[in-house]
Structure formats: C-alpha cells, structure tokens
Amino acid sequence: MAAANIESYAGAPADAPGMASSADRREMRKVIIGSSLGTVFEWYDFFLYGTLAGFFGPLFFSPALGETGAFLASLATYGAGLVLRPFGSLLFGRMGDTAGRKMTFLITVALMGIATAGVGLIPTFAQIGIAAPIILVTLRCLQGLAMGGEYGGAATYVAEHAVKGRSGRATGWIQICASGGFFLSLLAVFACRGLVGADEFRAWGWRLPFVASVALLAISMFIRARLHESPVFKAMKAEGKASKAPVAEAYGVARWRNLMLLSLFGCVAGVGVVWYAGQFYALFFLQKVLKVDFDTATACMAVALALATPFFVLFGALSDRIGRKPIIMGGMLLAAVTYFPLFGALTHYANPILERATAAAPVVIRSNDCHLLLLSGPQTDCERVRELLNVAGVTHRVEPGEGAGATTQVGTATVTGYDAPALTVALRAAGYPAAADPAQVNTVMVTVILFVMVLFVCITYGPVAIYLVELFPARIRYTALSMPYHIGTGYFGGFMLYFATLISTTTGNIYGGLWYAVVIAVASTAIGLWKLPETLGRDIRA
Structure with a gap:
C-alpha cells in the first residue's frame, strides 16, 4: 500500500518518464511553490546581511580597525553564519529523517525569521560598544543554524514528490531560491534606499529590510503549514524502514561517510565558490574595487539575476536527459578558465579610467x-x-x-x-580616479558580463540538488546530503568573500583573490570526474 502511495505521487512508471495525471501535476505545483517560496524567504533573510556587508563595518566594529579591517570583520561576521550551517544540518537533518520533512521546515523558517528581524534592532558600536558585534555574531549564528536545516529539507521534499524523469527539472526550482533570495534582498535594499534616501538609509534605513522579515515569516509559516508530508517519508514510516539514528548511520557506515567526503570535495566545494564568485564577489568587486556607485552596481546585478534565473530550471531539466555530472563539472571548469578575463572585462567596461591608469x-x-x-x-x-x-x-x-x-x-x-x-x-x-565616472560606465556590457557569471552559477547549481538527493538512500538522505552541501557552499563558498578580499588586499592585486575560486573549482572538477558516480536513473525511493 505504501509503495502504491509513492507511485501515485511520483507519477508515471520508470519506463514512461514525464507522464502524470492532472491531479499529480497540481500536487507537484503546490509542493514546488510552497517549498520554493519559503526557501526564497529564508535565503533572503540569510543573504540580506551579505548584500549590506559594506555598511556593517563602520556601524558595528571599532574604528581602530581601519576601513579595510572593519570591512574584513564584517565579512568574517557574515562567515559566522556559514560556520554554524553544518551544525544546523546535523540537528535538523536528524529531525527531518526521524520526525519528518514538514515539521522541520516550520522550525527552520521560524528561527530564521526571528533572528533576521533581530539584526534590524541591534544598537550600533557607537551606542553600546563591543556588545554590538557580539549580538550581531550571535544572531548570524542562529541564522546559520536555521539555514543548515533548510536546504536539505527543501531539496529532499521536492525530489521525493517529483514525477519520474523530471526530478532535475523539479529541484531546479529549489536551486532558484538561493539566487532568488539574493535578488529579493537587492530589491528590498534598493526600494528602502529609494524610499528614505541614501544618507538616511546609511544612518538607519538599512534596518527596514531586516524588520520586514517578520512579514515574510508569517507568509512562510502559512504556506508551509498547508503542505503534506513527503510520500517517500510516509512510506518508510509505514514500512518501518526509517532510520532511528540517521546521524550515526550516515557517519558510522564507511560507504556513506566516504561518499559525503567525495561529494564535498568533488562537487559542492567547487559549486559553492562558483556561486559566490559569480554573484556576491562580483557585486563587491564592482562597488569596493571599481568604485561603481551603489545604485548602478545593484541594478546591473539585479537585471543579470533576473535574466539568468530561468536557466536554473533549464539546466536541471537538461540533467534529466544527459546526466548530472557532465553539466556540473563542465560549469565549474568553464568558470575557472574564464574568471580572470571576465573580471578584467568588468574593469574595462565599469571603470576604464582605472584600467588605463593601472597600465x-x-x-x-x-x-x-x-x-x-x-x-x-x-x-x-x-x-x-x-x-x-x-x-x-x-x-x-x-x-x-x-x-x-x-x-x-x-x-x-x-x-x-x-x-x-x-x-x-x-x-x-597619474590618472587614478576617486570613483568610476558614471558617464563611462557601460551598464549594458557590465550587465552582460554579470549575466555570464550568473549563468555559470545556473549550470553548476541547477542540477546539484537532485544529484545529492540521488547519491544517498532515503532513510538518511536529509542528514547525509546536508552536511557536504553546507560545508561546501558555506565554508568553501561563503568564506570566499573573506579570503579573496584578504588575498587581494595583501598582495595588492585587485584580481588576486580570484585564485581562491579558480583553484577550488579546478580541484573539485578533477576529483569529481575521477571519483564521483553518475546518478541519473537511480530510484530515490530506495
């Protein structure tokens, strides 16, 4: 009976991929919309700090650090949330594999919303001294815990509802969520800045997008409360096959432990640096290095994200036809070999006066x-x-x-x-400008270059959710895929902002930080091609 329930949700049998009843399609749309919207809001909450990292240095850290030191401290605080993500994956991964995917969804979104609203209410360093960065780091850690439980649940939940032969396409919608949250954070910042003015936004208006997360929390809770539990999880429970100790099984069985390590170093670490390099670091580079004004840089990135977003689903769907590995590995390699010329082109089109002076x-x-x-x-x-x-x-x-x-x-x-x-x-x-000349910023070409970099994100990130889901058995899936994902994207990817900035400012080469992304992407590609299996065609019910 349980197997029959799975089949009714999964749609067509394996030999007829993509065929499903209208009821199945309606259920799948509900699952994707419900999961995706909640996940977008969580990524919005998490990335809002990253979008405004340039503002937080002078607000929350001692002036004695200097401008570069305060900015690095701000990036390190962003990293504090990344550090806690793997621990969140352990806590909420176990909960998701034992108590269910839906309940875990509700807890993570509540924790994220409360912590994000709290960031908007913290007094500054000038008001309460060292307590300000301590509170800020604490709230970032709570955000990291929440995000650690979010992604694995969303990817697992959607994949376990998906029509056979279309699981890559279905989970591609979940992959939109991270960039969608980043895009939403850019829009919120842009709107609030326009509402109160640039000076007022820097003084206090930056708090508005954080406090607004209370409304997003209410919407997310309402949406997720209406979702049904995953059919695969319900079937496992009914048949008594659910793991009683998923953490111990995932880390205690050599096969799964080794596979987690291989998926981390041979896939997710490279995907993580491509994600951050093509979006966050590119935006920081435009603003902090090339001195393009905030509104222009933000608008170019927002347009690039909007244009590229459909390609997450496209490359997820393509992986249903030609396999997961060729697309992920190809995307990492493309990014690695083109980052230096692409960032050089950004300089050429965003601040040509700086380029000429440097030469x-x-x-x-x-x-x-x-x-x-x-x-x-x-x-x-x-x-x-x-x-x-x-x-x-x-x-x-x-x-x-x-x-x-x-x-x-x-x-x-x-x-x-x-x-x-x-x-x-x-x-x-000598011709070095104080800032980029707005009249010489070629916004069309800057947006095109950003679009290409975000497209690399789509290629690598689009199929990675279904790839990780298919790597691990259903009874430990939530736990097993969450850890490599959050270490890879959180530690290797998220800390790129800090280490790339540190490398560039220490060496004096504005492009020097790109070596961090290039080396990790190439290493991941080599390990993945050598050691990781292709998963297309695996039965995710097993």
Missing part, C-alpha cells in the same frame, strides 16, 4: 615593514599606504626597501613615508 602608471611600495593584518588596523607607514591604496582600488606591489619607513612610487612620482594628501595628489595626477 600607464604602476604603483610600487618599497618597504621592509609590511605585515599580514587580520585582527588589527595598519601600524606602520607601509601598512597605512597599503590601506589607502586598497581602499582606493589601486593595484600595487610591495618590494623590499632600503632602511626603515616606506617610499611609494606612483608612475614617475615618489612619496616618502605615509603622506595621505601627497599620495592622493600623486594618484590623481
């Missing part, structure tokens, strides 16, 4: 006193000069000097020690 008047710091800065602001002349150049988005290199102090060569001009006014004058005389 005509290279900047060299000569000093023996420049150190890697992680938790402190600049202390030496060399470090202060490097801070000024990093904030200005100026490519430079550090060479050994003679004696103490620092000298900076800007084209043919030389500045001794740390003299900010003299350095600024030298940079302007």
Whole structure:
C-alpha cells in the first residue's frame, strides 16, 4: 500500500518518464511553490546581511580597525553564519529523517525569521560598544543554524514528490531560491534606499529590510503549514524502514561517510565558490574595487539575476536527459578558465579610467615593514599606504626597501613615508580616479558580463540538488546530503568573500583573490570526474 502511495505521487512508471495525471501535476505545483517560496524567504533573510556587508563595518566594529579591517570583520561576521550551517544540518537533518520533512521546515523558517528581524534592532558600536558585534555574531549564528536545516529539507521534499524523469527539472526550482533570495534582498535594499534616501538609509534605513522579515515569516509559516508530508517519508514510516539514528548511520557506515567526503570535495566545494564568485564577489568587486556607485552596481546585478534565473530550471531539466555530472563539472571548469578575463572585462567596461591608469602608471611600495593584518588596523607607514591604496582600488606591489619607513612610487612620482594628501595628489595626477565616472560606465556590457557569471552559477547549481538527493538512500538522505552541501557552499563558498578580499588586499592585486575560486573549482572538477558516480536513473525511493 505504501509503495502504491509513492507511485501515485511520483507519477508515471520508470519506463514512461514525464507522464502524470492532472491531479499529480497540481500536487507537484503546490509542493514546488510552497517549498520554493519559503526557501526564497529564508535565503533572503540569510543573504540580506551579505548584500549590506559594506555598511556593517563602520556601524558595528571599532574604528581602530581601519576601513579595510572593519570591512574584513564584517565579512568574517557574515562567515559566522556559514560556520554554524553544518551544525544546523546535523540537528535538523536528524529531525527531518526521524520526525519528518514538514515539521522541520516550520522550525527552520521560524528561527530564521526571528533572528533576521533581530539584526534590524541591534544598537550600533557607537551606542553600546563591543556588545554590538557580539549580538550581531550571535544572531548570524542562529541564522546559520536555521539555514543548515533548510536546504536539505527543501531539496529532499521536492525530489521525493517529483514525477519520474523530471526530478532535475523539479529541484531546479529549489536551486532558484538561493539566487532568488539574493535578488529579493537587492530589491528590498534598493526600494528602502529609494524610499528614505541614501544618507538616511546609511544612518538607519538599512534596518527596514531586516524588520520586514517578520512579514515574510508569517507568509512562510502559512504556506508551509498547508503542505503534506513527503510520500517517500510516509512510506518508510509505514514500512518501518526509517532510520532511528540517521546521524550515526550516515557517519558510522564507511560507504556513506566516504561518499559525503567525495561529494564535498568533488562537487559542492567547487559549486559553492562558483556561486559566490559569480554573484556576491562580483557585486563587491564592482562597488569596493571599481568604485561603481551603489545604485548602478545593484541594478546591473539585479537585471543579470533576473535574466539568468530561468536557466536554473533549464539546466536541471537538461540533467534529466544527459546526466548530472557532465553539466556540473563542465560549469565549474568553464568558470575557472574564464574568471580572470571576465573580471578584467568588468574593469574595462565599469571603470576604464582605472584600467588605463593601472597600465600607464604602476604603483610600487618599497618597504621592509609590511605585515599580514587580520585582527588589527595598519601600524606602520607601509601598512597605512597599503590601506589607502586598497581602499582606493589601486593595484600595487610591495618590494623590499632600503632602511626603515616606506617610499611609494606612483608612475614617475615618489612619496616618502605615509603622506595621505601627497599620495592622493600623486594618484590623481597619474590618472587614478576617486570613483568610476558614471558617464563611462557601460551598464549594458557590465550587465552582460554579470549575466555570464550568473549563468555559470545556473549550470553548476541547477542540477546539484537532485544529484545529492540521488547519491544517498532515503532513510538518511536529509542528514547525509546536508552536511557536504553546507560545508561546501558555506565554508568553501561563503568564506570566499573573506579570503579573496584578504588575498587581494595583501598582495595588492585587485584580481588576486580570484585564485581562491579558480583553484577550488579546478580541484573539485578533477576529483569529481575521477571519483564521483553518475546518478541519473537511480530510484530515490530506495
């Protein structure tokens, strides 16, 4: 009887993929819409901080860190939520495999909504001192716990309802949700900024999108409360096949433990860096390095996301025909070999004056006193000069000097020690702009380049949900797929923002941080092609 229930939800038999009754199709639409909307709202909550990371440095961290140090601290706080995601996958993965997918859905969305609204109510560092970043980090950790339980549940839930032969297409809608949440966060920020004005938004208006998550929480709870439990889970329960200890089974059985490691290093780590490089890092690069104004950079990214979004479902559906691995691995490799030229093209079309100045008047710091800065602001002349150049988005290199102090060569001009006014004058005389000239920003080409990078995200990310679902058996699926996903996208992908910025600001090369994404994407492609199996055609009921 249980098997019959599964078949009625799954639609057509295996030898007739894609055929389903109108009742099945209505049920599938309800499942996809209900799961996707709730997941979009959760990603909106989680990514809202990332969208506004540039604002949080001066608001919540000590001025003693300096501008670059405060920005890095802001990115590290974003990373705090990523650190907790795997722990959330353990907690909520076990709950989903034992108590059910639906109840876990409701708990994760409630936790996320409450934590996000809380971020909008925190006093700033100027008001309560060190307590401000402590509260901020705590709330980011709660968001990370909630997100750790969200993705595995959504992917599993939709896949276990899907019509046979169309599971990649169905789960492609879930893959839209992360970029959809990012897109929604951009729209919310854009709308609130337009409503209150740029100055008021920086002062207090940034709180509005966070507080608005209360409304999204109410909508999400209403939608998810109306969903039915997964038919595969109900069948397992009815037949007594559900795992009583999914965490112990997933990590205690060598086969599943090894497969989790392989899926992490051979797939999800690479997918994660492609996701973050093509969206968040590209947006940061436009604003922080190329000095494109906030509204223009945000609008270009929003349009690129809107144009690319349907391709998540397209590549998910394509994986139903030609397999999951060729698409995922091909997308990672494409991204890896094109990132440097693509980001170079962004510079060419977004800030051509900076590009010309970099070629005509290279900047060299000569000093023996420049150190890697992680938790402190600049202390030496060399470090202060490097801070000024990093904030200005100026490519430079550090060479050994003679004696103490620092000298900076800007084209043919030389500045001794740390003299900010003299350095600024030298940079302007050499053609380095204070910001991108709006008249010379080719918004069409910038949007096209961003679209290409988001398209790589669609290629790699579109089929990955169904691939992970098919890798693991139903009784431990929620637990087993969640851990590699959240370590791969959270640790390897999410921390790209921090490490890429750290690499670029330490080396002085505005493109240097891209090596982080390129190396991980290439390594994942090699491991995946060598060790991971193709899963197309597997029975997800097993």
